[in-house]
Amino acid sequence: MSQLLLPYRLRAAAADAPYHRLTLTVGEAVTAEPLRCGRILVRLPLATPALDGDPVCVQTTTDPVHGAAQGRAWRVLANTTDPAAVTFALVPDCDATFDGSWTAKFTLDVDHALAGTADITEETGAGTLTARTDTITAEGTSRDA
Template sequence: MTLLLPYRVDITPGSATTDDAPPRYHQLRLTVGEDGRGRVEQPVRCARITVSVPSATSDPALARQPLAISTTVPSVRSSAQGQEWWIVPDTTDPAVTVFACVPEVPARFDGTWAVSFLIELDPGFESTAVEITEETAADGGPAGSRSSRVVATVLPTTTSEGQV
């Protein structure tokens, strides 16, 4: 089913570290309301967005903790933007972690703004595809749940002092 909102998913891989340092987390940035080609064209009410991320499977040592649940939510300026957003993780399924991005009040995306959420993923995460489910309605229309698989853009790793 076609999503009503445009999404952009970017993954910045964790940078390499020295042998004795723990690996750096990957960062998944979910931008809602624009996708790099433009912004939402018609007003859309949004009550909830979920992002399903497959668990890491390449490193058995990381299998017990598939994702680092560290999230960042930006400030919003008005109730039309959802007043305040929360990210609620669900780790009950060992194969996938679901992050629910929930506004305090339904947000109204109208093309004048977008919101980005940052989720840190453990270094064993290898997939570039996530499942997005939105609970949305075209302005004035009935609410519905829509899902789609979205392939992330992998951004180049940057190195900084103290990193290899």
């Protein structure tokens, strides 16, 4: 059973070369009480580690959200210093409240083949925000490396 409180859907999809695309949807069908979220870290392992000095390029897109309850706006901060993975920090301008009436959607393009999993660390809670971590697997397949 997942340690994460929020529901996540990770889908692999085709992207323009040389990118490999994963789309992460957060907050579909929240059935419990509304959950506050302060940040989500998404670590995407690479299928093969980047070579020393080989840069990892990323592109991101975030679907717009509306109002303070949805975090006003979400920033996506990429960290490519680990040759084995890319980590994205998904950070709302203010704590977002997931209640099942909306979702946050992030498109993450990486120019290295991805392993097809994501290590998710969410800072969530009905009251105090607590960090929880689990690994999820992507649905679908991206193009070959």
